[in-house]
Amino acid sequence: MANFQKYADFYDKVYENKDYKKEADFLKNVIKKYSSIKVGNILSLGCGTASHDIILAKSGFKILGVDKSPKMIEIAKQKAKKENADIKFKIADISNFKAGGKFDFAMAMFNTLGYMAENEAMENTIKNTGRLLKKNALFAFDCWYGPAVLKNRPEDREKTIGGFIRKTGQKLDIEKSIVDINFKIFKDGIIKINENHKIRFWYLPELEYFFAKNGFKIIKICNFMDLNSKISEDNWNIFIVAKKI
Numbered sequence: 001m002a003n004f005q006k007y008a009d010f011y012d013k014v015y016e017n018k019d020y021k022k023e024a025d026f027l028k029n030v031i032k033k034y035s036s037i038k039v040g041n042i043l044s045l046g047c048g049t050a051s052h053d054i055i056l057a058k059s060g061f062k063i064l065g066v067d068k069s070p071k072m073i074e075i076a077k078q079k080a081k082k083e084n085a086d087i088k089f090k091i092a093d094i095s096n097f098k099a100g101g102k103f104d105f106a107m108a109m110f111n112t113l114g115y116m117a118e119n120e121a122m123e124n125t126i127k128n129t130g131r132l133l134k135k136n137a138l139f140a141f142d143c144w145y146g147p148a149v150l151k152n153r154p155e156d157r158e159k160t161i162g163g164f165i166r167k168t169g170q171k172l173d174i175e176k177s178i179v180d181i182n183f184k185i186f187k188d189g190i191i192k193i194n195e196n197h198k199i200r201f202w203y204l205p206e207l208e209y210f211f212a213k214n215g216f217k218i219i220k221i222c223n224f225m226d227l228n229s230k231i232s233e234d235n236w237n238i239f240i241v242a243k244k245i
Contacts, residue, residue: 006193008071010185012049013161023109024055026225027140031105033227034220034241036136039104043132045094045125045141046112050076050087057085064099066090095124102134108141111237114199117178119210122200126214130244139216139242142224144201146177151233154179163187177201207240216242 031039040062044053047065049072057063057080065087067073073089080087090097094108095116106129116122129139154170169182178198185193204221211218220241223229231238 006071007183007185007195008049008069008075010161010164010166010193011072012051012075013164014159014166015051016161018051020051021055023225024052024059026227027052027056027107027109028059029227030140030220030241031138034243035105035138036243037104037134041101041103041105043099043103043106043129045106045108045129046110046115047076047089048072048110050080050085050089052107052109053087054080054083054085057087058083062086064088064090064103066092066094066097066099068093095121095128097128099132102137103132104134104137106133106137106139108139111143111199113141113143114201115197117176117198117200123210123214126210126216130215133244135244137244138219139244140240142237142239143207144179144199144236145231145233145238146201146203147233148231148236148238149179149201150174152236154181164192177203201236211242215244217245218242 042061042063044063044065047053047067050065053063053065065076070091073091077089116125154172156170157168159166164185164187167184171180173180177200181197181199183195184191208218218240221231222239223231223235224237224239
């Protein structure tokens with residue numbers, strides 16, 4: 001997969017204003033409120049450059065970060081070392097990798113599961129995650145909500161960040177439930193990055209089916225970052241907590 005290779009060099013700059021500390025605190029609250037088992041170790045799927053993982057590791061959790069992009073993992077290792085955060089990393093496809101031992105909690109942040117665009121990839125990812133989790137462990141993730149995507153259609157965007165410009169072209173494929181996104185990074189008028197990302201949006205019956213089929217029960221559905229909210233057509237970003245049964 002070509003995603004997040006060259007783009008990885010710009011990734012942290014593009015999302016420098018993202019409040020990773022607030023999101024990590026949100027995850028800790030999810031664990032405190034919904035986990036029936038003590039959480040000591042965390043499986044971070046699609047960990048990227050490990051911004052969430054570093055904060056959680058410094059809070060005392062043991063973490064394995066898994067990502068398919070060697071470049072993202074390379075940057076993650078550098079950041080973790082600089083922050084003195086003890087994190088293990090693995091370059092692998094989250095749908096089929098192996099790990100020694102089982103985990104107390106799994107997370108897939110920043111719409112990682114949207115990249116499981118085909119049914120088979122999604123099902124394999126859930127099945128594999130279940131295999132790596134202890135009984136009653138939680139799997140928490142954010143994703144895009146189908147009805148909201150259809151109501152508030154994706155639009156092309158342009159953003160100036162430091163010394164470069166990011167242009168985002170977006171096409172909606174309703175039949176496949178995909179937003180096809182083209183990222184272009186321009187620096188000094190020259191295209192430095194040109195990547196296409198196909199990201200799936202989901203409907204609740206699909207998610208319930210995939211998780212139930214593979215040994216999970218969905219126990220919480222809300223808007224991302226708000227455990228007390230109800231999802232609606234006005235918010236793309238929703239948050240799901242599933243328990244391994």
